[in-house]
Amino acid sequence: MALLELHEVSRHFTLPRSILDMVTGQPAAMLQAVRDVTLSVAAGETIGIVGESGCGKSTLARVVAGLQPPDAGKVVFDGEVIDGPDRRGRIQMVFQDPYSSLNPRMTVGALLNEVVARYRKDLSRNERRQEVADTLRRVGLLPDMAEKFPHALSGGQRQRVSIARALCPEPRILVADEPVSALDASVQAQVINLFQRLSVEQGITIIFISHDMQVIRHLCSRVAVMYLGEVVELQATEDLFARPMHPYTRGLIDAVPDVKRRGKGDRRPVTGEMPDPFLQIDGCRFAGRCPDVGSRCAERQNLRTLADSISVRCWKAGRITEALESTSAQKERPKENGND
Amino acid sequence: MDGVSFDVEPGEIFGIVGESGCGKSATCRSILRLFGGADARISGGEVLLEGRGDLLAMSERDLGEIRGKDVAFIFQDPLTTLNPTMRVGRQIAEVIERHSKVSRRDARSMALELLRDVHVTSPERRLDAWPHELSGGLRQRIVIAMALALRPRLIIADEPTTALDVTVQEQILRLLLERRQETGTAIILVTHDLGVVSEVCDRVAVMYGGRLVEVGTTDEVLDRPRHPYTRALLAALPSLAMRGQALTPIEGAPPSLISPPSGCRFAARCPWAEDNCRIGPPPPLERHDSAGLGHVDACLLEC
Amino acid sequence: MIRFLRNPSGLCGISMMLILGIVVVLTPIMSPFDPYALDFGNALRPPGAMHWFGTDNFGRDIFARVVAGAIYDLRLALICVFGPMVIGILIGLCAGYFGGWVDTLLMRLTDIVWAFPFYVLVLTIVGVLGPSEGNLYVAFFLVNWIGYARIVRGETLVIARMEYIEASRVLRFGAPRIMLRHILPNAVTPALVYSMSDVVLTVQAVAALSFLGLGVQPPAPEWGLMIVESVDYMRDAPWMTIFPGIAIAWVGFAFASLGEGLSTVLKPKG
Numbered sequence: 048m049a050l051l052e053l054h055e056v057s058r059h060f061t062l063p064r065s066i067l068d069m070v071t072g073q074p075a076a077m078l079q080a081v082r083d084v085t086l087s088v089a090a091g092e093t094i095g096i097v098g099e100s101g102c103g104k105s106t107l108a109r110v111v112a113g114l115q116p117p118d119a120g121k122v123v124f125d126g127e128v129i130d131g132p133d134r135r136g137r138i139q140m141v142f143q144d145p146y147s148s149l150n151p152r153m154t155v156g157a158l159l160n161e162v163v164a165r166y167r168k169d170l171s172r173n174e175r176r177q178e179v180a181d182t183l184r185r186v187g188l189l190p191d192m193a194e195k196f197p198h199a200l201s202g203g204q205r206q207r208v209s210i211a212r213a214l215c216p217e218p219r220i221l222v223a224d225e226p227v228s229a230l231d232a233s234v235q236a237q238v239i240n241l242f243q244r245l246s247v248e249q250g251i252t253i254i255f256i257s258h259d260m261q262v263i264r265h266l267c268s269r270v271a272v273m274y275l276g277e278v279v280e281l282q283a284t285e286d287l288f289a290r291p292m293h294p295y296t297r298g299l300i301d302a303v304p305d306v307k308r309r310g311k312g313d314r315r316p317v318t319g320e321m322p323d324p325f326l327q328i329d330g331c332r333f334a335g336r337c338p339d340v341g342s343r344c345a346e347r348q349n350l351r352t353l354a355d356s357i358s359v360r361c362w363k364a365g366r367i368t369e370a371l372e373s374t375s376a377q378k379e380r381p382k383e384n385g386n387d
Numbered sequence: 388m389d390g391v392s393f394d395v396e397p398g399e400i401f402g403i404v405g406e407s408g409c410g411k412s413a414t415c416r417s418i419l420r421l422f423g424g425a426d427a428r429i430s431g432g433e434v435l436l437e438g439r440g441d442l443l444a445m446s447e448r449d450l451g452e453i454r455g456k457d458v459a460f461i462f463q464d465p466l467t468t469l470n471p472t473m474r475v476g477r478q479i480a481e482v483i484e485r486h487s488k489v490s491r492r493d494a495r496s497m498a499l500e501l502l503r504d505v506h507v508t509s510p511e512r513r514l515d516a517w518p519h520e521l522s523g524g525l526r527q528r529i530v531i532a533m534a535l536a537l538r539p540r541l542i543i544a545d546e547p548t549t550a551l552d553v554t555v556q557e558q559i560l561r562l563l564l565e566r567r568q569e570t571g572t573a574i575i576l577v578t579h580d581l582g583v584v585s586e587v588c589d590r591v592a593v594m595y596g597g598r599l600v601e602v603g604t605t606d607e608v609l610d611r612p613r614h615p616y617t618r619a620l621l622a623a624l625p626s627l628a629m630r631g632q633a634l635t636p637i638e639g640a641p642p643s644l645i646s647p648p649s650g651c652r653f654a655a656r657c658p659w660a661e662d663n664c665r666i667g668p669p670p671p672l673e674r675h676d677s678a679g680l681g682h683v684d685a686c687l688l689e690c
Numbered sequence: 691m692i693r694f695l696r697n698p699s700g701l702c703g704i705s706m707m708l709i710l711g712i713v714v715v716l717t718p719i720m721s722p723f724d725p726y727a728l729d730f731g732n733a734l735r736p737p738g739a740m741h742w743f744g745t746d747n748f749g750r751d752i753f754a755r756v757v758a759g760a761i762y763d764l765r766l767a768l769i770c771v772f773g774p775m776v777i778g779i780l781i782g783l784c785a786g787y788f789g790g791w792v793d794t795l796l797m798r799l800t801d802i803v804w805a806f807p808f809y810v811l812v813l814t815i816v817g818v819l820g821p822s823e824g825n826l827y828v829a830f831f832l833v834n835w836i837g838y839a840r841i842v843r844g845e846t847l848v849i850a851r852m853e854y855i856e857a858s859r860v861l862r863f864g865a866p867r868i869m870l871r872h873i874l875p876n877a878v879t880p881a882l883v884y885s886m887s888d889v890v891l892t893v894q895a896v897a898a899l900s901f902l903g904l905g906v907q908p909p910a911p912e913w914g915l916m917i918v919e920s921v922d923y924m925r926d927a928p929w930m931t932i933f934p935g936i937a938i939a940w941v942g943f944a945f946a947s948l949g950e951g952l953s954t955v956l957k958p959k960g
Binding site: 109112113114132133134136138139140142143144147148149150151152153161162165209212213215216 | 852853854856857859860861862863871872875876
Binding site: 099100201231232233234235236237239240243244258260261262264265266284285298299301302303304305306307308309316317318319320321 | 406407508522524525552553554556557558560561579580581582583585586587605606609619620621623624625626628630631633634635636637638640
């Protein structure tokens, strides 16, 4: 049995209606932030959730952590349905903004001590202090950092403190919501390495949410791609990047500026604008921007399992990928005749 | 900023890349003296615009002539660049009217043309839209349209895509490339993202600690980086690393610009630093052996 | 603390209060007069060597009364300000943190109290309960908390959405701990600054109430009351009015400066 299971989790937000709307009987505007997400996470794996703004990944993160309840569906952790944050703190969260993740009026030591005191009631005061120092070392910080206030720390250090705080209850799952997006590239590397260490050395299950495909590719073994609240593709990382099945995934990968690729290659990046998220679309939500839109796209699309551990929400998937592969194979053949 | 010198050729896209606090924003704002009330002063140097002379020595009035007309500026956040109380068509038209003597109606139709140039869908309708009704990508297109309005010879874009989603970023970058092709305008593109530089820029300058540390063509700098900072920056990128292998971060933190260290400003974090690196003035940008033509770097060591 | 003293406003405020404090402490030693002692033979004497601030119509030494009044007025002001402040802070925290019906309920309650002019409410309460110092406290406790509730609710609304509060919830810290240990220290500064000006306003309000005969009763040496009692004698013995008035202004200015200093110093660093 998987460690964490999501069954058709949905969450929507409704705007309050104006009086005019109430009088005329207009239904309230509803935004489906997360729609029918079904996902299984195995113990010890690092799964990435990638998507752009408005795709619902942050909302999904908060539902998994128990901060927001799902409006439909359920989240099952270790056999039990989640109802609010885990009582034993076994699911913890790391947030995006290093500046609002820490209480500006508490020293690092004080805030870590508070968590240790909550979860390790058996420790004496000195033992707690030792535990705080150990936790700081675990995330690559020196114990003397405990005296400092958050404003004296750099963004990367603050994120590490946030991670330290999340590690104190010895969680089984760490939900990381864009933890490196606000950091400089050189500092991102430090924090990414830390996540990797936590996964490899301590076997913590990590749900890593990001809009940055390259980070996800580096860190995660499986990736779920989200678009407008739905999971549109779920595959092992290397397979996803080698053979993306969903048109949006392809477009997303092609859109990422890559130092290695440098403007070459056959790319089909995504065109058009993201539709109004309040619009109720019955069929495929990507159809408006899809280069391969077809007749059946107006029907509601389900997440199909194409093969073992490959799921796509597109009726054409599989067929399109083959077609593209054969076209690009044709294009490559002339180049092989020694030009470089 | 300290001793920053570079040339931008007509029609080229010149990238300035660096991390936060390296001085890249300050550099491009200094070109047009756009300090926005900050307590900043230019203490030396010159900015020469072909056919116009030194922008730093010019009167405010002459500079006002050039701003928008010869040199346009694109800021990072389109939401704060656009006036929320004015329809976008009007804002574009206003730019045109301010610098040339056209009627209101003509300015409006020129604005419509510009919207088509930047591939805004349903341009007639968008002319009368309010900024808050538009998505981030559309807003940035409007800002680009405003920048292109007077056919400037140079556009300075300060992190124009940082606040945008990656698919939108791709569209905007492609738009800039296309516009450069059509109008021959040069672009100075400031970014922290080496990927963006690799996709779009012809030449690139790397900044660290308020100084330039390497300048060259994009291919040269990205394939054969000479300065240790450039190398370290590339090594820290996840895209170039093997899966499962640890990345190579740059330990330490950027130097204080208030009291910069003597010698090379990167020495404290440089894995190859020697004693010479920490004394005296910071090393100058020079062409070293085996570097390509036009490829200069500010490192004393040859490697 | 040190930063507070370096700040000019804070320094000013503290010094003024210190001067007042020194005077209050030293007076029983220096001045032999009892603030309550009647001495009709010496009535209405202008300020002189014997009576530094002169005497009032009952022959009481005004200096002694002003100094005695300091303790009285300050005690009044502090209770009438800090008591309601605690109430208001708790209400504001709950409203801002829990939101939903709790917030609606508490805010409607606030609105109801807010809808009535301050003096109308206080007068009604004191009028019903009878004029006395104790009933003055009751009235203020029932009425004066609304400003604090609103201020703290506003701050709480912002802070409760911060990621470190979300983190606290994921860490299963209880609501009381989150509100008091995490939100309150970050939300309280505007309330503290407001309380400084509230002290000034309260001293004036108490004086006004004394003027109306409600609140503190004679022969208490409360400054407002002293001014009221001097009204008939303003032309002949202006010193009866002036000195208590200066005292009120002094304390007012001191607290305003303290508030200035506090707001600068308490800004969170970084």
